[in-house]
Amino acid sequence: MTTTETDKKAPKQRSDIALQYLRPGKKLPHVWCPGCGIGVVMGAYIRALDKLGWDRDAVAMVSGIGCSSRMPVYMDFHSLHTAHGRALPFATGVKFNRPDMNVVVITGDGDALAIGGNHFIHACRRNINITTILINNSIYGMTGGQGSPATPSGDKSTTTPYGNSEKHFDPCTLATAAGASYVARASVHAVPQLEKLIKGGLAHDGFSLIEVIANCHTYYGRLNRLGDAVAMLRRYKEQSVTVAKARKMSPEELEGKIVLGMLHQDEKTEFCNEYQKVVELLKKKRGTNGN
């Protein structure tokens, strides 16, 4: 086999994998703009799931409201498309009731960090075994380009027309401080790493956050004169540094950089497992009491 043949074959296989996981029927076309980063995340997520080889009936996808939150509509799993900001408590209900299921939350920066901010920190605190893919495009896309808690200071949006006066959240720092046990950042310009970090988060026993830097050239890009999808991806590539490299950089040098990779991982106790211990203890106690 020549190199050319391999190159031709590889993309075909990848798209075949994606098609296997899409719902049959009238769910397509999707709502995303041409060139949107969310589709890249969906592809990476599907390939990560495929590699794990999980039973499709053992996966539940939960999302809130926003562009990214439409993802579960298109994918053939148990799915809940919920209310704005509330995906994590819905997912908590599914996971706590059915700890045997793999629960994945798809959310955006506005959804998870503004209206869902409280739910986000408490899901991290419980360290419940839910994988959260937070697609951060620095703006509210679906409602037309308003500022979000992830819109960088000084940047423009339709509600920060003179530049954002607020400071923005770093979801990864927030999640680590709140108690999440797997925290990683990826970008849609670096797809193999994105896939790897999602796969690691899915396999991790505890709350995992994969923040994905994604382009919204339609609103964020246009309002801040960042160019089209390709220009934005190029920019992400230029701004990105690895975790290892970032450790050697000063705060001044890190200004405006995107640190990609595994940021935090530990083996904290997981919520559903801890509750099950109580159930087992009570069962044992009842057994010894003879009733």
Add this chain to the structure above:
Amino acid sequence: MSVAQKKKLLLQANDSCVEGALYAGMNFFAGYPITPSTEIAELSARELPKIGGKFIQMEDEIASVAALIGASASGAKVMTGTSGPGYSLMQELIGYAYMVEVPLVIANVQRGGPSTGLPTKVSQADTMQARWGTHGDYNAIAVAPSTVGDTLTETVRAFNLAERFRTPVTILLDEVIAHSREIIEIPEEGELEIINRVKPTCKPEDYKSSEFTENGVTPMPAYGEGYRYHLTGLTHDERGFPTNNPSEISPKLEKLRDKILNYTDEIVKLRVEMLDDAEVVFISYGSVSRAALQAVSLARGVGVKVGCIQLYTIWPFPDEQLRDLCSKCKKVIVGELNMGQIIHEVRRVLPNDKEIHSLQRYDGEILTPMQLLEKLEEVL
């Protein structure tokens, strides 16, 4: 087993609510503490892990209902307990539950309002909130017990209605009942009917999560049972996927309405006392009904022809039943612990020639039998 051997317990209604829920098969509770409902969460936290069930204290009331919906969709029988301000917060996701047709039970121990109001005082001012609390068009089910004992049976009924109609059901308690202690009998297993949601029998690929069925209720599988269906708060088609098509929007909303309103007879429960020859009738619910019963008994003792109707079902409102029951009486007195919520429904339902009087109290105190008798004297 004879009555004498039955398990008897001295309980407050917040506790008998949990006893009823466990009897009905509750295995998941999510909630956020709020007075005067906290004992409902506390007893659930103690009892659920003993039976392998789940209790979780969420970060707020919105999160609590979200967790209930997630658990219900994955097969659990679920309940939460709250009070006025918490019930207000829950409305966002109670609306979601109406839309996706997920069974869940909310015990709302009413307190004075608006806002934080009177945390430790009685009220019935959430009656309309139980009907119109969330946005959009939908039909609500709400039940209202009046004793510690019937809080247990009404909670079982609330679970049955939630499962039968795939919908949220509110139990409207009030603070006085919630914290009154009475000795009650716990029913034997099998003594009360338990209804569980209907499961699909079709092949997974043929399943439609919002299908139009003859009785309006679509079978509901749990996650993990092979039916990979989608739930969304967006208006959806029969398969549960978002739609903007007018020909699909109206039928969905009509389904939500008709599955309740076409079965009002099944949902309505009333207690009727001394109505046959009554010239005046008290209409009330919750703790006021106990005062009404006492007032009727005292007034009958001195030969006054008076009767009473207790509404165990508040929503859907028993239009036809009330029209029928009040056909012979001349006057009606509606007693409520609010500034007049159910009286509007009574006025809407009864013919114009009927005299309708109101007795309202909204100072955090109960309506006593003496106050009802005074009102009776006034209208006679």
